[in-house]
């Protein structure tokens with residue numbers, strides 16, 4: 664078997680084109696979706712991701728503002744900036760790029776963002792809403808993965824989904840969203856015994872560990888759907904995933920590449936959440 668490759672980059676482009684049309688109509692009604700992205704410090708990967716967010720916002724017509732703050736910014740300064748943005752009517756989405764410098768408490772910052780403007784979907788209130796099956800802002804990478812599966816009409820209900828990794832940004836929420844779609848979900852992590860047995864029984868395998876080529880083709884079940892969330896930079900400076908693409912492609916039914924797989928969907932779902940927030944704020948959101 665040779666898998667069909669799911670290019671998130673293509674789905675992202677078509678979703679962004681649809682959003683662009685929607686934003687034109689919203690602007691005609693005087694609704695201008697506004698996003699503020701806060702970047703602290705000089706991390707090159709974070710700089711590149713926020714550049715991607717700016718570019719994509721410009722493309723779809725979301726009014727985006729990038730606030731670049733020095734590494735020395737204190738937790739109090741950041742909290743007071745978030746407080747101001749929470750009160751600013753033109754701002755529908757607030758995103759603080761992660762990771763933060765060590766002296767800033769990430770949890771405190773996430774909880775300071777108004778849940779109504781939490782377009783990252785990281786606030787405990789939004790996480791709780793997601794866990795209880797309510798409509799909310801879903802975390803962007805997991806939400807993007809669900810869109811990718813649905814775009815290929817991949818059956819989720821009743822399937823065994825195995826999530827490798829338990830981060831708050833990807834692992835935990837993607838498992839929850841798959842459960843909301845009626846999958847049977849198993850989480851694997853660094854303390855899991857016999858991980859290979861779980862991997863071998865996965866109909867849908869989500870790999871988000873940040874270890875280059877952690878998964879090989881021989882580990883996976885024939886016909887499995889393999890979603891690679893890893894973005895690892897090699898010594899040569901290229902990007903590679905958590906899955907050995909060439910070997911896994913021979914056994915999987917569907918597989919995502921790195922780059923051009925899940926990554927572009929993260930930014931796309933951020934724009935989706937920002938537009939949704941603007942519509943909610945103006946009372947024109949219909950679910």
Ligand SMILES: Nc1nc2c(c(=O)[nH]1)N[C@@H](CN(C=O)c1ccc(C(=O)N[C@@H](CCC(=O)O)C(=O)O)cc1)CN2
Nearest residue numbers: 712759760761762783803922923924925926927929930
């Ligand atoms: N506040 C947040 N911080 C972080 C998030 C997040 O969702 N919210 N996620 C990641 C980084 N991230 C977005 O912020 C992100 C990662 C990867 C990509 C992407 O498009 N990757 C491309 C390759 C890009 C490259 O060449 O470097 C791909 O996979 O094709 C976009 C966004 C951590 N922080």
